[in-house]
Amino acid sequence: MVRTGLSCALLLSILLSGCQTNPYTNRSQLLLMPSGQMSQMGAAQYSEVLQDPKVVISKDPKEIEPVKRVAARIIEAAKRSKYAEVAKEFDWEVTVIRDDNMKNAWALPGGKIAVYTGIFPMAKNEAGLAAIMGHEVVHALAEHGGERMSQGLVAQYGMTTASILLSTQGQNPALNALAMQAMGLGVQTGVLLPFSRKHESEADYIGILLAGDAGYDPREAIHIWERMAATSDGAPPEFLSTHPAHETRIADLTKWMPEAMGLYEKAAKAPVGNLPPIMPSPAQPPPQQPNGARLRH
Numbered sequence: 001m002v003r004t005g006l007s008c009a010l011l012l013s014i015l016l017s018g019c020q021t022n023p024y025t026n027r028s029q030l031l032l033m034p035s036g037q038m039s040q041m042g043a044a045q046y047s048e049v050l051q052d053p054k055v056v057i058s059k060d061p062k063e064i065e066p067v068k069r070v071a072a073r074i075i076e077a078a079k080r081s082k083y084a085e086v087a088k089e090f091d092w093e094v095t096v097i098r099d100d101n102m103k104n105a106w107a108l109p110g111g112k113i114a115v116y117t118g119i120f121p122m123a124k125n126e127a128g129l130a131a132i133m134g135h136e137v138v139h140a141l142a143e144h145g146g147e148r149m150s151q152g153l154v155a156q157y158g159m160t161t162a163s164i165l166l167s168t169q170g171q172n173p174a175l176n177a178l179a180m181q182a183m184g185l186g187v188q189t190g191v192l193l194p195f196s197r198k199h200e201s202e203a204d205y206i207g208i209l210l211a212g213d214a215g216y217d218p219r220e221a222i223h224i225w226e227r228m229a230a231t232s233d234g235a236p237p238e239f240l241s242t243h244p245a246h247e248t249r250i251a252d253l254t255k256w257m258p259e260a261m262g263l264y265e266k267a268a269k270a271p272v273g274n275l276p277p278i279m280p281s282p283a284q285p286p287p288q289q290p291n292g293a294r295l296r297h
Contacts, residue, residue, distance in 0.1 A: 039110030042103035130216035215270035
């Protein structure tokens with residue numbers, strides 16, 4: 001019992017020392033990983049992906065120029081945002097990856113961004129791409145990756161402590177194993193997945209604020225998710241998913257839109273062109289992506 005008590009005290013100390021508050025949502029965040037270390041990890045993962053021989057980096061100006069143009073405005077908006085200090089420290093870099101089947105984009109800690117050409121039909125135009133890129137950039141600025149890692153570390157520590165406690169109670173080892181499995185499922189569905197959905201919703205919200213402030217019509221974000229819902233081939237129940245349901249996202253974006261439109265109306269409007277058409281080919285094994293990258297459908 002003394003050992004368990006010390007473990008609980010240590011866990012509480014870790015939780016208290018690693019908390020900070022999101023400046024937009026006032027949500028408390030557990031961040032045990034130093035931001036500098038996360039940026040180094042992000043840079044290493046980015047380099048690893050780009051060096052993968054299966055990854056084709058686009059050289060086509062028609063694909064690269066709109067992505068670079070949108071990225072530049074989103075980054076400048078980030079440097080004016082409540083994340084300005086973090087955004088100014090990032091070593092920003094953006095790459096277009098030629099893969100017409102991959103509906104994805106991601107941003108890693110430290111400001112490393114990748115956009116797959118397969119996301120172009122979902123974005124349709126540069127305003128849609130701004131909503132997508134704003135969402136991804138927020139994941140990096142808000143340290144969602146570090147928070148997810150911190151939650152995993154604490155969950156692992158808690159499971160180890162629970163295992164020690166059960167082993168001291170003289171119960172049947174088989175019952176102990178069942179109890180640990182049930183606890184593990186509870187941690188996954190009750191903590192880690194909901195936190196992941198909170199990250200996605202937070203990125204949706206702050207992402208349209210960045211897009212609006214960058215001069216892009218944030219209403220395009222709603223059209224993206226309407227297109228995503230129309231092309232979706234089924235999804236798990238929301239409580240078992242790392243992402244909110246399409247309908248939930250559309251409802252939330254509609255609720256947040258007046259705030260984003262207020263920023264858009266005051267901003268210098270960005271030029272908006274259509275993204276180039278793409279020609280998806282028969283499905284192939286997906287290329288390497290960084291850990292935690294999420295498909296956008």
